[in-house]
Amino acid sequence: MLARENPFRTEIVLRYRYVFACGQSMNGLAERFDAMNCRAAIVGEKGRGKTTLVEDFCDYLVANGRAISILRLNTLERKVARQRCRELLNSATRDSILVLDGAEQLNWLEWRWLQKCSRSFRGLLVTTHQPGRLNQLTRCESNVETLKNAVSQIAPTEACKLQKDIASLFAQHHGNIRECLRSLYDRYACL
């Protein structure tokens, strides 16, 4: 199958947004964030939806009149993480909430430095794989139902065919939904 026809191509997958667990909502998350004085962490292992949630949460905050400055760090940027953070601090206005997606890329010293520098800003929201850097706003988790739901939303016409493989795929990738979806892309690419 050609890339442009693949039901799990990137632009289709990116349309699938974060789904809150029962009883949670964006409004509730924002209220909790305010109660935490806008300094909190979204925690979760790789491929659990942290980046998607933080994107949606930032859109929500902006729509509600907040100023946001976002920095995304990945493993390739670990060596320049401090420089990228400095750029974020220099470009953001003091009423901004600083958002750092990938706080685990900072070492302890860099993290302490950022935490100190960020005190003069309105807030600091980070995503991180492990708890401990800031108080936890929410934890992103996945289960087989999460993957089933993602597949049925992303590729509704293929979902029935794939249902029998979902549990094994989920186990194979240790709950990493992003890797599961990439694996499904590869499966269709071979057709």
Next chain:
Amino acid sequence: MMQIELGNQLAFLPGETIDVEVSWQLPEPPVLVELRCVWNTSGKGTRDVGVEATIPLEYPNAFENRRVTLTLPGHPYSFSGKLLSIIWALELVALPSEESTRTEIIIGPGAAEVVVSGQNGRQDVGA
């Protein structure tokens, strides 16, 4: 409502000069309308996008039809493999509302997409 009309032809030669009929019916006259020749990648991994050419259509009315002559880029060709497709398109965008429409086109040798179908790394050409 915005429309791009290319007749029945959606596949073209690299560097070909084409006539495009564009029309729009908007609630307010836009400040500017742009016809853009754009590309994007599709497939696995990060999606890249680019604007190859922009033709401004100045002093637009709320309701209008215009004919625009556009020279298409020479490269890259429209392409599809298993991991990546390169897709060309024309976009008509009203500013500042950003109401838009998009028509995908093919730019390639023989007015066809270059297709690498994979089994033996075979390269086919097909629209």
